[in-house]
Amino acid sequence: MHDRHDADPWADIRPYDDAEVAEVLARLAKDPELLDALTRYRLPRLAKVMPRLSRAIASMAIRREVRGVTTVRGFQDRIASYMQRMLRQSTRDFRVDGLERLAPDTAYLFIGNHRDISLDPAFVNYALYLAGRDTVRIAIGDNLLKKPYVTDLMRLNKSFIVPRSARGKRAMLAAYQQLSAYIRHSITADNHSIWMAQREGRAKDGIDRTDPAIIKMMTMARRAEDRRAGLGEAIAELRLVPVSISYEYDPCDIQKARELYELDTRGNYEKSEFEDIRSIVAGITGDKGRVHLRFGTPLSADFDTPEAVAAEIDRQVLAGYHLFPSHHLALEALGDAPELVDLSEVTDADRARFQARLAEVPAELRDWWLAQYANPVRNVRKARCEV
Numbered sequence: 001m002h003d004r005h006d007a008d009p010w011a012d013i014r015p016y017d018d019a020e021v022a023e024v025l026a027r028l029a030k031d032p033e034l035l036d037a038l039t040r041y042r043l044p045r046l047a048k049v050m051p052r053l054s055r056a057i058a059s060m061a062i063r064r065e066v067r068g069v070t071t072v073r074g075f076q077d078r079i080a081s082y083m084q085r086m087l088r089q090s091t092r093d094f095r096v097d098g099l100e101r102l103a104p105d106t107a108y109l110f111i112g113n114h115r116d117i118s119l120d121p122a123f124v125n126y127a128l129y130l131a132g133r134d135t136v137r138i139a140i141g142d143n144l145l146k147k148p149y150v151t152d153l154m155r156l157n158k159s160f161i162v163p164r165s166a167r168g169k170r171a172m173l174a175a176y177q178q179l180s181a182y183i184r185h186s187i188t189a190d191n192h193s194i195w196m197a198q199r200e201g202r203a204k205d206g207i208d209r210t211d212p213a214i215i216k217m218m219t220m221a222r223r224a225e226d227r228r229a230g231l232g233e234a235i236a237e238l239r240l241v242p243v244s245i246s247y248e249y250d251p252c253d254i255q256k257a258r259e260l261y262e263l264d265t266r267g268n269y270e271k272s273e274f275e276d277i278r279s280i281v282a283g284i285t286g287d288k289g290r291v292h293l294r295f296g297t298p299l300s301a302d303f304d305t306p307e308a309v310a311a312e313i314d315r316q317v318l319a320g321y322h323l324f325p326s327h328h329l330a331l332e333a334l335g336d337a338p339e340l341v342d343l344s345e346v347t348d349a350d351r352a353r354f355q356a357r358l359a360e361v362p363a364e365l366r367d368w369w370l371a372q373y374a375n376p377v378r379n380v381r382k383a384r385c386e387v
Contacts, residue, residue, distance in 0.1 A: 010182045013161040015137055016152075018071045024152050025069065029062040034149035037277075038062075075156050076125075076135055083126050091288045092248075096127040098295035098320070102241065104133055107191045108298065109183065109218070112243035113208035113317050114197035116252065116283040117144065117276065120245050121195040123293050128193075137186055139196040144276050164200065180220035187238050195243075198313055204256040205368075206375035208244075208321070210313040212306035219306075232301035235309055242296035242316035248324040250372065251286020252279050254361055257368035264368075289353075294320030318383035321376055325350035326357075330373030333358070337374075340381050 008014075016024055028034055032055070039047035039054040046054040069075050087094055102108060114120055125135040140159040145151040151161075160182060163175035186192045198210040219234035250256070255275075262269045296316035303309045325346040332341045361369045 010160075010178065010185070013163075013178065014155075014182060015158040015160055016072065016155045021070055021072060021075065021156065024156055025062075025066045025075075028149060028152055029059050029066075031149040031152075033147055034062075035059055037149075041281075072156065072158060076129075076158070079157065080126070080129055083122060086284055087126070090251075090285060091291050093290040094123070094126075094293070095291070095322075096130075096293045096295075098297075099127060099131055099133075101297065102295060104131070105191075107187045107193045107239065108241045109187055109238045110136060110193060110195045110241050110243045110295070111198050111210070111214075111313055112195065112245060113321070114199060114202050115245060115247060115250060116279075117202065118280045119283045119288075120197065122284075123245060123291060124195050124243060127293055127295075134193065136193045136195040139183075139194065141200065150277070176217045177220055177224065180217050180224075183218060184221040184238065198242075198310075198317065202256070204260055204372070206372040207379060208314070208317050208376070210310035210317075212310045215306035215309045230301070231305065231309070232303045235299055235303055236301035240299040240309075240313070242299075242313045242320070244292075244294045244296070244317045244320035244322075246292045246322040246324065246376070248289030248291070248326050249287055249357065251282045251288060253369055253372055254365065255279065255282070256372060257361065257365040260368045260371075261365050289326065290324060292322035292324075294322070296320055315383060315386075318380050321380050323377055323380060326354055327373050327377050329354040330370040331377045334367070334370050334374050337378060340377055 035055040035058040036047070036051075038058040038061070039051070043054045043057065046057075065078065066075070069078060110124060112120055112124065121136065121138040125138075128135055135158060138154075138157070138159040139162050140154055141162045141164045143164050145154065145161065155161075160179075162179060163172070166172045166175045183194055183196075186194055196214070198208065199214065200211065203209070215235075218238060218240075219231055222229050222234035222237060223231075259269045296319075299309065299312060303312065323342075325343075328341050328343055328346060329351060331337055332343070358366070358369070
């Protein structure tokens with residue numbers, strides 16, 4: 001084990017490489033928990049009556065789907081066709097801006113606002129794929145990886161693991177040093193882009209803010225290697241590019257509103273066992289309306305503090321954030337900032353769609369639901385006034 005780590009210091013956290021693909025796919029086709037999850041979802045009645053038969057069918061289906069897949073690229077090509085179908089079925093429009101300003105053969109560290117567990121990086125990947133560019137390696141918290149099959153699927157799809165459950169200060173520090181070194185290696189040695197969220201967890205209230213602790217973590221490796229290196233140098237080396245994603249509608253909006261409501265009224269919120277997995281499925285399959293993705297410009301070396309870097313990421317994320325009719329209609333419904341509401345692009349169809357969605361929200365959750373959509377209007381306006 002020790003030798004493997006000398007040769008491959010990131011073996012426990014990095015995405016799988018091509019040589020590991022066949023073994024992982026064979027393992028997935030036999031994984032009882034994955035087979036049960038698939039049968040519950042696709043063959044619910046048969047799974048109850050004849051569980052062994054339904055598992056055998058699911059196992060055959062997995063093997064059929066991945067037949068001939070021997071590389072990570074091959075696996076992602078299979079996913080791309082599902083992604084196209086999902087987009088056609090659950091989004092009315094997908095627009096991308098700013099990618100043309102970034103060099104096609106250069107690795108970047110994309111740092112984005114975070115609204116959906118799997119879709120935020122999936123849309124970044126899809127934009128890169130459509131432009132004929134290589135997809136990103138995706139940072140994913142180990143809190144989402146409670147099942148071995150989920151870990152396998154994520155690492156096959158170029159995810160690497162961010163430690164959130166390490167216990168104790170020293171363990172946490174060692175885990176972050178390993179992570180920082182991996183990120184730096186990916187950008188500077190492998191020339192392979194990365195996507196990370198600007199903060200831990202989704203912005204459930206619609207307020208997008210970068211956590212300076214993430215900036216500290218990213219720059220640890222460079223500064224450990226060269227004590228004299230300034231923060232700005234470490235940032236410039238990583239080619240940090242802020243990314244804004246905006247959804248006209250969030251398929252998990254009611255769930256997020258419920259969580260915020262319970263936190264406010266009860267002081268705590270207990271996640272159910274499969275809630276994160278359900279959120280991932282809801283995000284992928286649920287109606288998103290229009291989606292807009294904007295790539296910003298790489299950060300220079302002109303920064304002295306993690307807070308200054310975070311402020312520049314926030315500025316670019318909000319500058320690139322696209323406000324949809326749903327955002328303005330939500331602020332109008334709340335009624336507390338009429339001067340910010342702009343209804344110039346709102347059609348009767350937009351209003352009808354918004355009212356139909358709002359009608360499905362339980363009364364006690366309405367203000368929380370509306371705030372998720374209204375807050376971006378307040379923050380984008382505030383950011384634009386400060387420029």
